[in-house]
């Protein structure tokens with residue numbers, strides 16, 4: 001499915017019934033990474049998963065973007081679907097987008113889920129790595145970068161014991177266009193520090209992190225959970241940065257328990 005939002009096509013999927021829950025994918029993935037969550041939660045919630053601009057079925061950007069562009073697209077999708085207030089979650093880059101939505105439309109968010117992400121901006125070193133990746137993609141094409149980056153997404157336990165998850169992750173990543181990767185890397189490199197925002201987040205917030213996440217490690221998750229007013233932290237053992245795919249049962253249990261709290265019975 002898709003809608004035209006802010007002049008671009010935004011792919012999305014809606015499945016299930018009950019209170020609306022929006023989940024935003026990480027980089028360089030797309031909405032299909034949320035299949036295990038949709039299947040586990042659609043009996044109780046209306047699951048809405050967008051493709052960020054440039055990924056999945058959404059239009060490829062013609063220029064570099066900011067995280068606010070992605071945030072505007074998600075808000076536009078909510079308008080198009082008629083949802084004024086939702087539970088909003090995101091994994092990694094999806095979490096960065098959640099922070100931008102909280103910055104501009106906090107009243108539309110009833111609950112927050114941040115998975116394997118961080119509130120701070122890139123370090124100088126991290127930013128340099130993004131610009132080196134952009135240069136590499138522009139000169140050599142995306143394949144080499146994508147292969148190396150995707151290998152880092154999952155943790156050592158998954159690499160050693162769950163080859164099917166590793167290949168599923170590669171399959172979900174697929175081959176996004178160079179322009180989409182460059183636009184997203186540039187948006188992440190220039191994203192603002194969202195730590196000053198944390199104290200203003202008063203709605204219930206679930207922070208989930210894979211114990212073996214090296215991209216956005218458990219310390220980054222703790223910073224978010226302790227910085228917001230009503231935060232709870234769930235650390236998932238034997239999982240890396242893609243905790244939702246690597247340990248879907250533990251991830252879904254945590255999310256379901258969190259979302260069901262204070263939700264009237266169906």
Ligand code: MLT
Pocket residue numbers: 025026027028091092093094188215241
């Ligand atoms: C992601 O998973 O979305 C990215 O790894 C985030 C990042 O590179 O900071």
